Amino acid sequence: MSSGPACLLDSNILLRMSRRADPHYSAIRAALVVFRSQNSRMCYTSQILGEFWNASTRPKNKNGFGLSIAKTEAIAREIERDFEFLPDSQVVHDRWRGLLVEHQVKGVQVHDARLAQVHNQPC
Numbered sequence: 001m002s003s004g005p006a007c008l009l010d011s012n013i014l015l016r017m018s019r020r021a022d023p024h025y026s027a028i029r030a031a032l033v034v035f036r037s038q039n040s041r042m043c044y045t046s047q048i049l050g051e052f053w054n055a056s057t058r059p060k061n062k063n064g065f066g067l068s069i070a071k072t073e074a075i076a077r078e079i080e081r082d083f084e085f086l087p088d089s090q091v092v093h094d095r096w097r098g099l100l101v102e103h104q105v106k107g108v109q110v111h112d113a114r115l116a117q118v119h120n121q122p123c
Helices: 011-017 025-037 046-057 069-082 090-102 109-119
Strands: 006-008 041-044
Touching (some): 011 025, 025 041
Parallel strands (some): 006 041
């Protein structure tokens, strides 16, 4: 495991990395190689993996990838193998809840506020 700065990988990065045909695949792969060369810790959370699972298994006609559970599970195992898991804690939860009220967070930004809070915690 790397000891450098943490880089939280968004679910969109994981989704695009899982499809070589994606137009952004090469750029994302090149960026990850640079991060690795800088000893960056590339991390994910349960929320991010859940968002990845949601989009991967959602039907194509509903803006998803339409992958089977088996294929999604195989990719999820690669993510879990290759990247560092950032676990939640009571401290993360409490600070996240405070952010929601302090900054009047609404709608989908609730999820992003949680990721921002998890990312700012030491592992």
